[in-house]
Ligand SMILES: Nc1ncnc2c1ncn2[C@@H]1O[C@H](COP(=O)(O)OP(=O)(O)OP(=O)(O)O)[C@@H](O)[C@H]1O
């Protein structure tokens with residue numbers, strides 16, 4: 001599904017990703033953990049095609065295509081989805097209108113007819129139920145004045161609508177209350193199949209109890225410094241990052 | 254022949270009459286002859302090379318209309334087939350082509366007629382009131398040709414069911430056409446009206462419309478006013494919309510500029526009585542070499558008046574958007590509330606925006622605020638939309654439509670709003 005080899009990226013002369021290797025197979029769920037500022041969101045942004053970051057080395061293969069060659073919109077149309085850590089507020093654009101545009105552009109790209117109003121509405125109703133999001137919220141300006149939790153739920157709603165092959169969730173669990181967390185996890189699990197993969201960035205083991213990962217990686221100073229199973233997340237929860245940081249910093253020194 | 258002699262010939266072509274209108278025209282011709290056309294060094298015209306519009310080959314001759322009904326039909330704004338309409342052709346009011354359905358409420362006649370009948374006093378009192386606010390040759394030149402104007406009266410206590418739409422046709426098929434429409438309107442006490450003005454250049458040549466519309470809004474009246482400009486790259490425009498507001502009258506103006514060569518809009522709200530209220534909204538969506546300049550004035554002459562103003566500009570290519578907002582609060586105008594905001598987005602690398610708030614406040618117990626911004630499209634928002642699979646072009650269009658939406662939302666008439674939304678969507682080449 002996604003094969004990242006020695007990916008390096010920087011922003012304004014600052015090296016942030018220093019050689020990432022990651023191989024995600026269809027149906028797998030990978031979790032990425034790591035201290036603040038280690039480069040998790042940067043990795044997510046580079047994969048989604050944010051142009052502020054300059055890729056200085058390495059390659060990314062997504063379903064047989066050179067991902068780094070594609071525009072952000074084409075990456076999305078090919079089946080990549082990023083749930084943003086900080087969803088943007090866009091006054092004057094409703095989620096409904098924006099989703100309709102996004103969905104129909106994607107359909108067109110794949111040679112499908114656009115959904116008409118009724119079909120779109122039906123799909124929306126179905127997905128709204130899945131993430132228990134209110135119609136009123138979706139008619140409002142995109143994310144404007146949404147609570148932190150509402151924004152995150154809206155990201156998952158959009159994911160459900162677009163049915164991506166690979167979804168990257170960047171701290172979607174942050175700021176969610178227990179119920180919302182369960183709803184979000186439920187939304188993800190409903191989409192899980194042998195064909196879909198997830199890359200879940202989180203600070204908390206809690207989410208991984210609901211979305212059980214196949215692999216857990218630790219990102220530190222722009223590299224994946226440790227990989228393991230879900231037990232690694234448990235260990236991190238207990239011991240913190242210090243023991244890993246020490247190992248890595250010693251190895252570098 | 255040069256432009257001056259052309260103007261003079263056309264001026265003397267007008268048939269004389271013995272009303273106030275004749276002396277008004279003579280006065281204005283004198284003023285124009287003395288002042289001429291404002292140059293760029295004129296503070297109020299510094300972004301508008303209005304002198305360049307006046308060309309020797311400009312055709313100002315007063316000719317009888319050969320306007321065909323099919324052309325008018327084609328230009329009717331979609332969804333307004335039932336509206337009351339006034340037609341101007343080359344700057345002259347065309348009674349024959351104007352259709353007033355709501356005759357018990359609405360009187361429309363030539364300014365010349367009004368100057369000689371029971372409305373003569375009103376004409377004498379109000380015609381030319383804008384001149385004090387625009388003491389320049391452009392305003393005076395229009396006044397000199399006021400004989401072709403129209404007079405509108407909405408009777409006391411009447412509410413129009415349908416809007417009154419004024420179509421200004423300029424026929425440029427025989428060369429550069431200069432038109433100077435003049436309108437005087439009386440919205441009497443407790444009356445309600447929606448007035449729409451729009452401009453059509455037929456013939457595909459160059460055109461220049463220099464318009465003055467003066468409106469007096471009576472006690473407790475409500476006036477909605479929409480000015481829609483989408484004439485094309487060969488059409489120049491200088492226009493003044495001047496409103497005198499009486500007690501508790503409410504005026505709501507929306508000015509939409511989508512196209513043109515050189516465009517100048519003056520919008521004046523003169524609060525002559527207490528508790529008058531005005532709302533002024535504007536959207537200019539420009540491309541190519543268009544220069545559009547919106548000058549607004551709110552003159553608070555009495556206490557307890559309120560004004561609200563929001564103008565938004567989107568400039569692509571080499572276009573220039575100018576906003577100048579004057580708010581005067583006179584000495585006795587305590588408890589004035591006046592808000593003003595101007596926001597601009599530059600898309601084209603060569604595009605520019607100039608914005609200048611001008612507040613002159615001589616009373617102490619007032620609330621006034623103003624703000625202006627000039628920026629680019631929000632990169633984070635753009636990326637967010639693209640990351641969902643929306644093409645860059647559509648993402649930009651969505652964001653710009655959103656930027657414009659609060660101005661369009663001010664247009665109450667659904668069909669007209671939808672029509673303008675569609676024009677904007679086409680301009681931004683949004684592909685559903
Ligand atoms: N636009 C930018 N300009 C300069 N530095 C940046 C920029 N974006 C990110 N960085 C830096 O890159 C580093 C990695 O940031 P990133 O957001 O990827 O971390 P993260 O692992 O997601 O952290 P967190 O857990 O706090 O979300 C940080 O030191 C950050 O300050």
Ligand SMILES: [Mg+2]
Nearest residue numbers: 040041042085
């Ligand atoms: Mg982050």
